[in-house]
Amino acid sequence: MRTLRYLIQKEFIQIFRNKAILPMMTVMPIIQLLLLSNAASNEVKEVNIVVVDKDFSESSRLLNRKIEANKRFHVIAATYNNKEASNYLQANQADIVLEVPHDFEKDYLRGERPKLQMLINAINGQNATVGSGYLNAIIASFNGEIMPVKSIKDLQKTQINISSRNWYNPELNYKHFMAPGILAELTALLTIVLSAMNVVRERELGTIEQINVTPIKKWQFIVGKLVPFLCVGMGLLTVGLLVSKVAFNIPIEGNIALIFGYAIFNLVAVLGLGLLISNFAETQQQAIFVAFFFIMIFVLMCGLFTPIESMPKWAQYLTIPNPLAHIISVSRKVLMKGSGFWDIRWEFIYTIALAIVFNTLAIWSYRKQV
């Protein structure tokens, strides 16, 4: 026990004495958190639109005004010429071209079904779908407004009225959605890199040679590495949550202790993987490349940027051994939705299983003898 305590103490001394690691562990993740939460937004805030109004009627002008009044749309040009409009698309200046055909109003009043044409620049899929969604909504409300002009009879027709509310994030605040996820991701990434580099560093410096000819047990060695980095990770999580609260006023609906409790298991799992990588690497360079291989997969498949539900089935199964996916899910559920332990039991189960597997492998693969 005394040995273990001293191993942990030694690791802490080394962490705090290393001038590069300390800012790497504190300042850098906080900068990333502030930067990414503000910048990495999937929200479509500005849709550039070109309106080709060939009708020039009361109705078409009303539609035009409605589009202009919407703060998400920016009408960059109005023209009569289809060619000119598609040039805007070609030059990537416009996201949508809306064409109001000749006799739009006339056909409408006659009870025929006039057609509007929307040309969408789908290079950016996100902008295209969201933008056309907005525009559809505007056209639908426009449709509803000009309807009464036609006849009294139509008024009596029942219309289905959809009203929606956004639960758990009523104002659809993107930062509330992103910040907990990014924080969870940064914590996991930092710990995996630190642990992956650590054992291999001892190998590079030769200190492991000396350690190996001592009665230190394998598990003591691994736990001695695990505990300090776990503390570092928890520290970062605490600071990160505070910063998120202050900077973005993220909601904390659930029990914060549940987040910390879960994070312990998650970090142990991630650290186990890092140590496992470290055991197999000869140099820090090798370790960092292997760590990056996992990091890229973990980050892009963790549900932070693309919802797991929209991945193919096989990829969804692949997120089960991804500790990042679980911590992001937990942090969002607990912080935004106020989920309790029972709601996140599966995340707990998967994570504990991962922690056991990774750490057992790490202890097993740490060889004192060649």
Place this chain on the structure above:
Amino acid sequence: MSAITINNISKSYGDVLALNRVSFNVAKGELFGLIGPDGAGKSTLFRILTTLLLADEGEGYVVGHHVVNEYKEIRKKVGYMPGRFSLYQDLSVEENLSFFATIFGTTIQENYDLVKDIYVQLEPFRTRPAGKLSGGMKQKLALCCALIHRPEVLFLDEPTTGVDAVSRVEFWDMLQKLKQKGIAILVSTPYMDEATRCDCIALIQKGGILSINSPQQLIDDFRRPLFAIKTSATYRMLKALRNANFTASALPFGENIHLITTSKMTPKEVKEHLDELNIPVEEVTAITATIEDVFLELSTLKEPIKE
């Protein structure tokens, strides 16, 4: 019971034979030197005996424990100082020492008497990070750390490589003192001049043992006529000597040339022969061999001797 016993240990790295049927014994309280050039297999042997590497063939016992089956016991009872400085460079002198004391389940106070002589020299630098010590100080600290748990056998792999001459002498003085405390010491060095400070030495080259004996005995056994020749034209002299019919071997040795002749000659006879060759000779003296002469002589034999 001997401190170290090894029997026919062999180890290959791929096609390279690093150790070829090496056997020897180190008694308790003996200072045993493993002398040989770089790449002779010294470090490989150390790593096998310190249970870090498995031998392909042969048996090894350290303080009576088998190096493979009872490695855990060995790790408690030996002190190892690897060839490369392997302490934590970012920990201070004191922190390093108490770290190694703790992981062996002891304290500095408990075994202070053993390291005292060495540690007093380090005391002024107690709080300095180990990485910022001078080469000689680093070696002393490494020795302290290897000793702090009162090991029965000490393995020192090239402890004096890269250390200045004064520190080297001091280091060997310390080893003499430790030996008197009953600790068996296996030390390797590429420096032949250090060999005389061992009780017994094994000359090793290309994985094979050339000879095992006490340094004095090795020198006494060297019965061939040996001369030191001082000349201003070393290269011409060497070339001429190697073509002469009385030469067994001629090797440059510092500023002199050491010549071994095939038959007994006096220095005067040698000088006369050399004068005939028309090469300026300043002085020819008959000398007693050093370990280096012995080593060079043995290593020029085609096959390492078998026991």
